[in-house]
Amino acid sequence: MAGRGAVVNPGELLERSLAYALGSVAVVGAAGLGRATPCAGWDLGELLEHLDDSLDALHEGLTGGRIGPLPQSDRVCGFRTRACAVLGAWAAGPPDLVHVGERPLDVRVMGAVGAVEIAVHGWDVARACGRSRPFPVALAAELLPIARCVVSEEDRGVRFAEPVAVPSCAPPDVRLLAFLGRRDSFPG
DSSP: OTTEEEEEEEHHHHHHHHHHHHHHHHTOOOTTTTTTTTTTTTTTHHHHHHHHHHHHHHHHHHHHHHHOOOTTOOHHHHHHHHHHHHHHHTTTTTOSEEEEEEEEEHHHHHHHHHHHHHHHHHHHHHHHHTTTOOOOOHHHHHHHHHHHOOOGGGGTTTTBOOOOOOOSOOOOOHHHHHTTTTTOOOOO
């Protein structure tokens, strides 16, 4: 995994993705959990629950243990708690391999894929809250090749919408979001 000729550090990508997502989640109000999101069929509460599940899976992969259920009353606090646990587990030294079912997976791949998931859903959260929160261009440039590597045609219509056509000269943030089916990815 490389972007712009340099080796990508998945821990750093994960940290930057979580920082971006935490900034997006900071604008969520408890009354707005029913808001529509760029993720078809999910409201904001369901998206935050999915983010919690993603962080729980990352934590489990890094430590072999689950974070455990958090109260559903404050999804924002839960996301912050899980984000800190994931970063702490990465900093403590993750294993080389994790197991997804019976299949071994390099922990660096898991971290990089998790970074894509967390950052893009952070953008979704900001959009659902009516915020035009720019996606970090440098982060997008590093996440785009990862997304292109792991999102297959079989994922379209199931986990991701069809890609949106954008000019090849569009900035990396627009190309990443469009590749993952975000229709309103052009800056407003």
